[in-house]
Amino acid sequence: MVLFNLGGPDAPESVRPFLVNLFSDPAILRVPGFVRPWLAKLIAWRRTKPAQENYAVLGGKSPLRELTEEQGRNLEAVLREREPGTEWRSFVAMRYWHPMSDETVSAVQSWGADEVLLVPLYPQFSTTTTGSSITAWNDACAKAGLRVPTTALCCFHADEGYARSTARMVQEAYDKARAELPAEVPLRILFSAHGLPESIVKAGDPYQWQVESTVAAVIEHLTIPNLDSLVCYQSRVTPQKWIGPSTEDEIERAAKEKVAILISPIAFVSEHSETLVELDVEYREEADHLGIPGYFRVPAQNSDQGFILALADLVQRTRGSGRALCSFAGARQCPKQHGDCPHARAKVEQGAVQDAKLAKAA
Template identity: 30%
Template sequence: MKPSAHAVEDPVTPAHPRPDRRPALILANLGTPEAPTAKRVRPFLREFLTDRRVVETHPALWRPVLEGVVLTIRPARSARKYATIWRAGHETSHSGSPLMHHTERQGELLASALGDAVQVRIAMRYGKPALRGVMGELMEAGCRRIAILPAYPQYSASSQGTVIDEAARFILASRDQPELRTIRSFPGAPAYIEALATAIESHWERHGRPDPAAGGRLLLSFHSIPRAMHDAGDPYRSECERTAALLAARLAAPEGLIRTTFQSVFGPARWIGPATIDTVAELGAAGCPSVDVICPGFMADCLETLEEIDQLNRRAFTSAGGGDFHYIPWGNDAPGCVAALAEQARAALSGWVD
């Protein structure tokens, strides 16, 4: 039977939405508990620490330790730390999380920078809004072109890798699959390096530049990864070193001023180093007059920057005899950070928008 010359399109139904021609950009970050309480921290930690990209120990060995020890002790400890950084007036709200607050703001600013031709959403790998849930909402609305921008400048299987894994799981479970793009990493991207340099130079204009001859230092503190991951071929350390080299060149830093360190070690395994907290303690004990610390791998302030660096590492430095300690924020809604994200977003969307 020949089709009618006057055949009409299938009706638009919830199962067959009219395609939205605008591509979507998802800004993805790690995630955060919904509140600074043990009750809310525990499920977040469980989801995070059961990810085989994060803890590569076989589940048969790891799960008893996780359930019997880690999730018994750590939620209350972590909750107390989160409580020290939760935004005032939002103590019981998800938006009280600095990471959530800053990521939401970055999403708004990215939407403004990219224009109405792109729909911008945020997602978290762990917790809410869940990445697969956001992808599903976009598909239900008719979107068929999705670009994912993980907010991690340096690649690691435990950061970008697990975001891409999660997107792939959505694809595997989908009958109607979207066209998908991801940004792998951007450790040497011009706008990213410039954002870091601008924040540092602005800080130096206000507080003075550390004098390496007198013992002053600028630390570039990156999140660490287990040594076993590095030895297995994870390129993370080399990408951190690339960022450090390009930033040092951009700042015309004299020899001895900049040191690259690693933070946020967890558990008894060996991690790549030197450890930031050991470094600041050693500098303090040596009578270092001033240390500046910037965290190039964190595009939004969070527990690791606001509590670990600006509180714990500050105390380690000053109690050991050090002088002035400065944490240099550079991300969040700073124009340079947003420009760095927009640079990557435009690359991911190339050919999809004019």
């Protein structure tokens, strides 16, 4: 099992090269290739100091690698207990900092894997996250000559087990927050996901639709009368128009309406800078400044037992699917208009290969 995640700097001096890697990704910075390296370095230079300040709050580094490795060990333990005849091993492939795909491919080769499952720790598919990670993995495999049967799980945004385990954490946090608030103070849940430029979504990326599907699936498992909730998006980093509403705007609106808020980081399954700093420090300070009557947050899953069990179920179903590309339900889940769904892309690529073969035969 190869667990995909974003990655994060492991020391203050790693912040700038991490940012250069991030903005050098054509899936992130969608500009002509000859411009990208220079623009990536410029953006990284401008963002290094504020990013270092954020990571200083976390002790100078991101906790994401350690948390992801812990998730992998817990996942291994569950699967070994369920399938004692199968030798399971988890590896971590980070997209923008170590261990990155080339390092992980080498480790997988050294271990002698005869089958690989690609498991993104992004519940919702986006070309900027899971799509980019799969591309990087495939490129690293081609370069190293790793050729073993491989199955990729593309998404688990509305998986029953994932939705149920997430809802339990939301419900527990809601009940705790409700108990701390005066009865007359309303409480609103903000399901906050990382944002994307609107242009990427309009081009066919299914991320926003999948985020909204996640929230709908989670809400089905909540037992909250007259639930007040909405989906919003955080972490805007460029001046172009991003999908909304923004989390900051919703915090401001809640303050005006004298409503307490509970933020659920619905697109993250591990604590990192965007939860521990952006949500817990920056947004909390803004909420306090605006006079919100209560500010609470649902923790990320990390190695929550319910989440790990749901992930194990997903891994077993994916392995038994007989597909090279598998959603949580097997086949494609995204509506037709989302042309950047990986199943749609795979179909187009397969058609192109068949056309090339027919042309060659003719």
